[in-house]
Amino acid sequence: MLFNKKTLFSFAALLSNLTNIQAQEAAAPADSAVIKLTKDTFADFIQENPLFLAEFFAPWCGHCKHLAPEYVKAAAELEDKNIPLVQIDCTEEQELCMEYEIPGYPSLKVFKNNDPKNTKDYQGARSAESIVSYMIKESLPAVQQVGTDSELQDIVQNATQPVIVDSGVKGLNATFYDVAAKLSSDYTFISYVTSNKTVAKDLSLYLPSEDTPIVFNGDLNKLAKNATQLQEWLKVEALPYFGEIDGSVFQTYVESDIPLAYFFYTSDEEKSKYTEFFTELGKKYRGSLNFVGLDSRKYGRHAENLNMKEQFPLFAIHDMKKNLKYGLPQLAEEKFDQLKDTISIETKDISRLVENFVKGKANAIVKSEPEPEVQESNVFKLVGTTHDKIVSDKKKDVLVKYYAPWCGHCKRLAPIYEELADVYASDKKASSKVLIAEVDATANDISDLNIEGYPTIILYPAGKNAEPVTFTSQRTLDGFLKFLKENGSNRVDGESLYEKYAAAKKEAEEDEEDEEDLDHDEL
Known part of the structure; x- marks a missing residue:
């Protein structure tokens, strides 16, 4: 998948159907049907029970506290069917939770056939009804x-x-x-x-x-x-021609590896009005686009993730592989405020956008900061509209730092990265062969890129821009210089450059000290 996983997770979190149940303690009460397991009892329990659901949790976790009453209720309903529900406290059983690579809390895993390695993540709704239905289905023959x-x-x-x-x-x-x-x-x-x-x-x-x-x-x-x-x-x-999307099915649509077309509706009546139209579109473009409905009253903020204003009803397309978004033109805010009670979407406009998208003729809506009129430092600032052109330079090795303004690691790296840029900028010949750049990945759309964390640093070698190399070494000046020499097409010797740069810098500092001493003597 070539889409930003962080963005994907934010989509899933936004679409999650969170219930307003009153929170209780994350750990199930002692008198409930939920069984508490430890590292010492876990292995034997697996051998004694061919099917069970395990919740890996932390007592302080808010989502675990919200899940608790539903989990307890599900355990009671499944008890007489001999399908146990268990809990493992990861603050006490850290080794066991590390063994199963628990990424966050709560994590729900299904264990089957007395096999500790035969697990399946439960990704359904976190309600007693859904858990019971899912586990009963798991108990039936495949x-x-x-x-x-x-x-x-x-x-x-x-x-x-x-x-x-x-x-x-x-x-x-x-x-x-x-x-x-x-x-x-x-x-x-x-x-x-x-x-x-x-x-x-x-x-x-x-x-x-x-x-x-x-x-x-x-x-x-x-x-x-x-x-x-x-x-x-x-x-x-197996996906519906026009289905309703929320957190419980979002991953299923992602795994289909097909672009997703959203219709944000403002009422159940409005959705019904368009259902037949979108169902027919779904049949016509099966395999090219999945069509879904999204209740703007609950999930309206998701429009921002698609580079659209919160003006509903709304239609937009997201190509998740390329992380490109497409939508119908929207009104200026003042005009929308005047007309919002009478706005509707013409089906002919939706059909035209869909047809253009499938044919590759639609124009993506790219989120981008303004292009800088002047580069303020030797670290070249990229934005969404300039990124692809700059990294495709056939003559330069382009090193790009993808960062987030709030990222602590990015802030600590900044002075090292700036000095790296200064080293190459200090030599005219080197500066024509190496470009040190950065882009705020939270404020600019970057297509065809998988950013799993910040900072992500990628080298686009000259003439081999389609074969980028991710920097994974220590984030030191020496580490960057060696990386660029070994992986860049131009093989610029940054270490030799640094010796000249450091000597010139030292000389400049000494001259400055001499000038200060001279000023002092004159006084």
Whole structure:
């Protein structure tokens, strides 16, 4: 994925459907059905229980406190079904939590088949109802056997998640079961075994609320030998043509690896008015765009992440792989305030933007600071609109620091980075071959770049700009000089430059001291 993970996480957090339940202690009460585990009891518990859900938490965690009453309620409902819910306090069991690489709190993991390595992250809604439904589904066979058409129709008509049906495709059985074992919590897998010779031997997908199945129209022989292909097909085809998005399903849309088109609506009536239109668009552009509805009353701030003003209704597209955003023109704030109660979106305008996007003709909305009229230091300041042009310089090795203004590591690096720029700027020949630059990644859109933390420092070698090299050494002046010499196309000897730069700097400082002494003598 070539999108900013930090931005992605902020999207997911914004879209999360947080409930206003009263917080209690994060640890479940002693008299609840939740079982407390430690490093000493964890291994034995796994061997004794083929299925359970584990919450890795911290007592001070606010999200853990909000989850607690729902978790306790779910544990009580699942107790008589022999599906335990357990808790591990990571402030006391640090070694165990490190073993499972717990990234944050609370982290919910499903353990199955008495295998400590066979875990699956629970990413559903944090409500008792969702947890109970999910765990009961996990307890069922990965593939259900069906022998009659009436049985199949009963399952399809009452399904709340996509149903995938193997009607006896030759050679598919092993692959089908393999995929079902991995994805049974997200889909219902049916093996339709019947003696009725009129039933077609195919692979069909039934979406909730859709009467007509989606039939796999590729090469079934290749599919039977390729579990990955089946999974990729499901990631695309199992999504609704026009679905509602929130935190519980956001990751599913991300994993489809397809751009996401948002319709921000202001009321349920408004959403209903556009549903048929967007459903048809979803069918027409299947595999090119996913269409979703977003309630602006809850998630209106997400418009800012798409470089759009909070003017609703609103339509925008986000190409997450390239981190590019597209939207319909918006009004000046004063004009919007005058007309906001009468604004609507013309379907023809949405269709035109979608068509242009798919054809590659739409213009992205790039968030960018103004281009500096004057560069104030030897560290060249990039902005969103100049970044790609500068890093594509065929004659210069361009080193770019991607930073955030609030980042402490970035602030500590700043004087070292400035001196690095001064070293190369001190020599005319070197300055024509090496550029030291930086960009505020929070204020400027940078496409096709994965920024996982700040500062991220990347070298774009001259003539090989499409093959950037990430700096991972110690952030010292010597470390940067060696890195640029070894990885830059121009192989500029920065260490020799620094010797000359340091000598000239020392000489200048001594001259300045002499001048001060002279002034003092004259006084």
